[in-house]
Amino acid sequence: MRLSLSVFHLFKPISNVLPDSSLLIAVGLLLGLILKESGAHIAYTLDSHVFFLYLLPPIIFDAGYFMPNRALFENFDSVLLFAVVGTIWNCIAIGN
Incomplete structure (x- = not known):
């Protein structure tokens, strides 16, 4: 590698x-x-x-x-939304 x-x-x-x-x-x-x-x-x-x-x-x-910081912070709302919704979704799906 x-x-x-x-x-x-x-x-x-x-x-x-x-x-x-x-x-x-x-x-x-x-x-x-x-x-x-x-x-x-x-x-x-x-x-x-x-x-x-x-x-x-x-x-x-x-x-x-190596992700550019500017791209991350420009899309911070989307990243945070996917992180929170994805975490909740997985907790519900796996928690059963």
Whole structure:
């Protein structure tokens, strides 16, 4: 993951337009396609615990950390609305 981010930052025009999280998702898709098309008979499975504990947090952290502050504060009302409504919705849905 760090290697792909390092290579990504070498190409400044691309890294100014696309967030790093989109690169990590694209690299994952590319590696998945390569493994699928390689014809290897080894079954590659992704455990949901591994995904939620080790892969998803760096992607979310990276996307949130490098988000422009101006865009966040211009849409603060919408962000707050979705956060509050989404939290209440999930409490009701999961609490049953």
